[in-house]
Amino acid sequence: MKDKVLTEPNCAANQPEMGLEDIREKVMHLFSLSDESIEAERERERLVGIVAHNFLRASHVSTELELRALTEHFVDTRIPTDPCDIDHYFEYLSSNVVAHSIRTSSPRFIGHMTSSLPYFVRPLGKLLTTLNQNVVKVETAKSLSPYERQTLAMMHRLIFNFPDDFYVRHTQHSESTLGMITSGGTLANITALWCARNACFAPSGDFRGVEEEGLPAALQFYGASEAVVIGSEMLHYSFDKSAGLLGIGTRNLKKVRTDERRRIDLKALRETMEECRARNQRIIALVAIAGATETGTIDPLSEMADIAEEYGVHFHVDAAWGGALLFSEKHRPKLKGIERADSVTIDAHKQLYAPMGLGMIMLRRPQLAKVIEKQARYVVRPGSFDLGRRTLEGSRPGMSLFLHAALHIIGRKGYEFLIDEGISKTFYMAEAIRRRPEFAFVVEPEINILTYRYLPEAYREKAADGELTKADNEAINHANRALQRAQRREGRNFVSRTIVETTCEGETCPAVVLRAVLANPLTTEADIDAVLEDQVKIAANLFTNTAARARAV
């Protein structure tokens, strides 16, 4: 795509300064619900509709304009004195912001967890903004409070599948919390460990609990040397945030080594649990991953549930990505054991196809969240129906709108279709990679995330024979970094990159790999082939020519 010329909103250009009456009139027109204002809104809506559809239907993933050049158009930090002309601003938005946004919905944007969305979320986006409910309390969210509870109960049932009477009792009971909507998986994971920490260092005798007395006092009362959280080295970085934030310390997040498929090594896990016990460290939670961000790996959930049970430790499953596999008859068995978790993170803005900003934490026991309950004098009073009594966030929008709608309009079988398709496309891509001599796997794919790397010609034979040296590996890493950057810059296709461990000269060494995420229902096999062909072509340009030129010199 050609890069459009950028213009500043430049609102005040050639205008005399406005008087108070002009200001009043301009501002009141924005808030008014007069026929005239509603007509003005409809007109802008029509414009946005066109901009939106042009954006969605464009063929590129991103513009070629370099980030550094782009930033130069966002440097004026003075707030305009007078109100800008709204059409002027919308034009600016269209040419500066929309034009250079990433087309995350593109069938050839297969590098991150953001995909195309079902069309009904767009009118719902407008509805959400119109309602402008604040779900922290019933007084600003009368119907959305029970509606959100219902949505969470539906998800609870999907995971834990308790008998009917459980849901009759708890779904709309103000003292029960089946889960919370959060702004994303990070807050869900933090909330899970917050609950786990508080339950672990609960009030007892004279001790009023860690939430009230703090972590140093808690360790002292419970006679523990430290508080730790245990998971694998594939844990999402939100667990580092959690450990830091909660006062535990990131060094007390014990990252257990993984096997060749990047699943937690159960023997090493047991050793770590024993070690913590021997060192008098209190284990706040054992965390399993269901769909690792980098490789899609699913930890052995049942075995980990056993271990958590044996040690009497809170069992959390980070299923931010993989939780949606529950919809698929075929793939659900991969999550066996998730129903034994104390808490589960799922992101609706990932494989439930809701827009960005919709995470969830689900709790097996409806009373667990009591350990984080807060109250105030003007809202979230004890006993109230206010959802804000037991959430990390305070004021927040009614995002459950997107999820409740999707659960109905897509339905269980619709989700099953989406999950099955994504995984089957991944295996198509895996085959396509195997067929091409230019690529190799470091880790075999498990679900719909796939990592692989490009091998410059000189290394293919050695790689096949498992004889890459550390220096070879470094050269291959360099090539993959350059390849991913070049493809991103050219903007036709996109995969991301990350680092996984591999072996060189009998030792562990880091492999830079390309990472594909196959979750967009619009992505076809032809798109997958095109992305790979593009990589082969870019690599040829980058490396072969350089090498050829080098030889020619």
Add this chain to the structure above:
Amino acid sequence: MKDKVLTEPNCAANQPEMGLEDIREKVMHLFSLSDESIEAERERERLVGIVAHNFLRASHVSTELELRALTEHFVDTRIPTDPCDIDHYFEYLSSNVVAHSIRTSSPRFIGHMTSSLPYFVRPLGKLLTTLNQNVVKVETAKSLSPYERQTLAMMHRLIFNFPDDFYVRHTQHSESTLGMITSGGTLANITALWCARNACFAPSGDFRGVEEEGLPAALQFYGASEAVVIGSEMLHYSFDKSAGLLGIGTRNLKKVRTDERRRIDLKALRETMEECRARNQRIIALVAIAGATETGTIDPLSEMADIAEEYGVHFHVDAAWGGALLFSEKHRPKLKGIERADSVTIDAHKQLYAPMGLGMIMLRRPQLAKVIEKQARYVVRPGSFDLGRRTLEGSRPGMSLFLHAALHIIGRKGYEFLIDEGISKTFYMAEAIRRRPEFAFVVEPEINILTYRYLPEAYREKAADGELTKADNEAINHANRALQRAQRREGRNFVSRTIVETTCEGETCPAVVLRAVLANPLTTEADIDAVLEDQVKIAANLFTNTAARARAV
């Protein structure tokens, strides 16, 4: 408003179960960008447009349907097997969810901080959902990353007003953080204290900092008995969350008493600071309030900045509500001293008229946030431009769209008009309350939040003479609780209620008060009179008649 009849979405009613091909077709139609799908989207958009405007223009604040009765319509927790008909679902949404939503935009909904919004946010709500950018990283938010940085720099300038070259250097510099967008004020306050805690217990010598080693180790290394945070008893409950979450413990959130205007008592504050010093407690932060949630109170910011400086303590200002006063020449002096804060919380979804879900924390020093930096192998790599390197949240939507747009389309003078109007209406309401014998103040209003209480006739004289007993006070509290609930239930008007301290029989006792928030530009003086008249009428029905009936028996 009459309560509409509720219907279940009841998707599967009378439909044979769908086969895989039907499912595929249904689902693909939702994601497709074919002309047919786009036409379908436009049609739903038109419908939502009508529902939205009918909702906005309705005359009630809420329906009379009791919450308990409403919850009974949100109890089916089975996820439908087959995809629902989309129109069926939208109809259900309209009659069940929209119909019973709170009309927070009503000119007579003057009880919470949610107001009517300028119309342009509604098309932008759709645009945001369409773009579906993830601002955690540039790879999913190319233009929105520098755009968000620019927006934050504009707000930084409004508060701290550094010279031009400061903004030239820092606005688009990947190693500088002028602020962060958060999902709301709660996360902004938590982030502020997270930064403050980490800066307070920074790495030193062998000690690798509290973030890595945890709070117990930090106290030990620094030789402190405890970590504390200090503010007034009017602190928002998000500070209780912060203290609990960060491992400090809520008991170590020291709440200093306030004066008769609910401003922190500076003498008591100094005593508390000294006490903490004497007890070897490490003060992580001193928190001032600029617009207390319950009463609108603004703490003496300059004096508190002096004290923070003297003690070498992080100075945080919670200006979630009051920060917008900076736009007003007339009211800006009330915030004198805010420019000396180390961190400031402002909610754009409050007095900046953005939709729910848009908070901010602003940092005076661009390097402070380095203490919370995290990294991963697939995003937020060291040195990258990714905004997610230094945020509490991970994936998040491009909410800055609403704020950047509003700063331009409303402009500095537009905001000044809105702030001045809100405060002047508050003083109109205060006068109207003084004129009516039925009401009395406990705290005098300072900005545009106002608390007052209804006095049943029997207590008016005693109240005027300052001779209310504790029992009288209890009876008055009971009346105000009942009055607020009845007005809320009837749904024509709305104010909230809270508890502030008053004096009875020479002692402190809790006064239940009605709470009005005047921030809706559509609210007129006639609306204010109507809300008060309604209260007088409701009270007459509730109390006088009951009393009369009681006498008649």
